[in-house]
Amino acid sequence: MTPSAAARPRPFGRALCAMITPFTADGTLDRKAAAAHAAALVAGGCDGLVLSGTTGESPTTSDAEKAELLRAVREAVGPDVPLVAGVGTADTRHTIELAHQAERAGADGLLVVTPYYSRPPQAAVEAHFRRIADAAGLPVMLYDIPARTGTRIEPETLLRLAEHPRIVAVKDCSQDLLTATRVIATGGLAYYSGCEELNLPLYAVGGAGYVSTVANVVPGRMRAVLDAFDAGDTEGAARLNARLAPLTTLMMASGLPGTVTAKALLAAGPVREPLQPAGLEASDGLRAAYEELLVAA
16 A cells, blocks of 8 residues: 555545445335345445435435434444444534434444535535534534535635534535645545545545445445555556446436436335336346446456
8 A cells, every 4th residue: 555545534444335225115124135235335345334325315214214224234234334324404403413313323423415405605504514513422524515405515614624623524526626636635634535437536636535326336346446546556446447437327427316226236125206216228228337347357
């Protein structure tokens, strides 16, 4: 491993999966399937898991289901695997309640998204995150995804938030590599890529790793890219990353949410409305890309 890579802050590990939430055929939480999937992800190369994020269908799971999922996964993977619980909502008070619940259920960290729909100004965004970090007893990963929330976390806001002792990381879906590079250079926040196409570029400029939906399906292939880079084989890392591109494109850029495409490949039960399952044509395309990746040397 290169010294620069070894020195990077990684509060939750390096290779994290944004885990799906399996449901039974009748649409209820499938604890057994969730536990089995979590254990398989860790065995397959994931350092940690992010539960109840967007990929985990957090908008349509209840508070009780979020806690139940967390407890089931903790039991399955043991005490040493970092579990980050998605607790972010558009309501500061509700987010704090979910943060306390996650801490009681066994989380190691909190994923907190920018408040959505109301589009608060930056001072309000900063106050929201500070209120949650002050109230919670766990380290916080900010989630910057302006395409979904309508509001980005501006770089100056990120730099101020990095001064808070419990705000330690960012899941970056801003697709702004220049801002990421600037904030990473300060050393105050661990930057995790939340967009698969930027996993390697962000890592190359000092990122901590990734939080990946595609890792639900090919955790070892995702991790191998960073392993090659850390070993000094940058050409190999680029080659492995390119091999992932067709599957990543179909899973994340085909017009279907990553939750839908991941569940189509994993047969992990239904998605909850308003989402709809992948159609036959999309499922066949996903399966073909997945099988082609598996046979690649």
